[in-house]
Amino acid sequence: MITEELLQVRSDIENNLRMLLGRAVMVTDLDAFALPCGCNGITANIRGLELDDIEVFEEQMLIYFKKTASRLGIPPSFIFARLIPGSSVVAAINWRVLCDRCYPDFARARGKTPRPDIYIMHLERRGQQKGTKKG
């Protein structure tokens, strides 16, 4: 059942971040989402994480986050952190499969912050993608 898998993945993300950082982190919820535009994916709402933590451990986190995406059957094409605007507080990690309409918003941006509250950890440009999945 998908919710049982989500429970286990929520716990595993939390534990992985705790091992990396050596302190408590809390994944307050792990949600699957589907948007009317066609975007879909998973959001892990997180407490206890800051942008500094991601910058220091980005490589290790990314390896784990890609594995997590595969575990849940999501192409690991776009992974980003959502920040509390104007601060270094990380509110969530998102695994998002971009639809054709939303893809340019992120793909055309320079650097890792297409918007002040978004920190891109990984984005596969369409030319780089192995699959051709729409949405």
Added chain:
Amino acid sequence: MKKKLYVPHPGHFDGLKELISEAGKDIYSIFMAGSPDYVGTGRSNLSSPQIEDIREQTEYAHKNGVAVEIVLNSSCMGGRHLTPEGFNLIHWYLEQLDSCGVDTIVVADPFLVEAVAKDFSMKPVVSVLSFVNSPEKAEFYYDLGASSIVVDPDVHRHFDVLHAIRDAVDCELKLLVNEGCLYQCPFRYAHFNFFSHAFGPQPRPNVLTDYYYERCILLRIKDPRLIINSPWIRPEDIHEYADVTNVFKIGGRTHYINWILNCVRAYTDERYDGNLMDLLDCPKDLKDLYYISNRDLDYAINHWKNCPTVCADCGFCRDLTEKAVRVYTGGGTESERLIEWSKIADETAVHA
């Protein structure tokens, strides 16, 4: 002297009936928010009881021997209350509440303390959001007409200050036992001003996220000592305040009735055998992260009664944190267990 408990009520009639049927004999008064269309409060709104609903609920509470308190403790009204239109509107609303038989009104603004004391039969209560933390400030509000003052929790463990406040005024003092906010919180003024507007009269700001809450939670996940030295009062310790007051307020009007009843039982019995986090109004998110056995906190009050609260020179709360705070790992799975906070890095295992 018999203890008086002020108990949170989310605002819906069914909730009031449940509170009274389950714990009416232990409740001196319930408190709930009024309508945010007139004056906001220090919490988000679960309900917005209208005048007739408040009248009906007040009649029901009084029939069952329970007093009713309405909370209008906005810490910022943007000056609206000082305009002729704003004053007339708020005064009209207070008239309506008075006609409902409401016993007490909690307000934070000194202007409203004076207005309620002068013009109405219901009594003004000075809110915790007036930050009364000294005998001088208490005297000021007493002179404005306060019938009761909810003392700033930041002085809950400064017994010399509590005694000085007690000696300075003749009105009732109330202690908010389970707020659970940060000691000397740097966000407090800004956060409650934000609440006042976000959950007060229109226009309400369309904010993206509650920065203050998120930052507060982050701090306490990084350092749970900030939960231990938060100025809550355990059920077992309220007798230590007997020479200050016999009136205690339980925070939590955004919680379920079951949660509120659990707190009422604990503070009535003056004992709780469980997780301290079960009793704290804020931060409720962290009760699924931390387990702090209330029994492990026995006798800590003996230190806090004489604590100079210069944390850098002490270490008592740091040591207590190491001893008492445990963290859930594997939450929601078959492998859920508790580990000591200080060993979190060593004992955390990853499933996949």
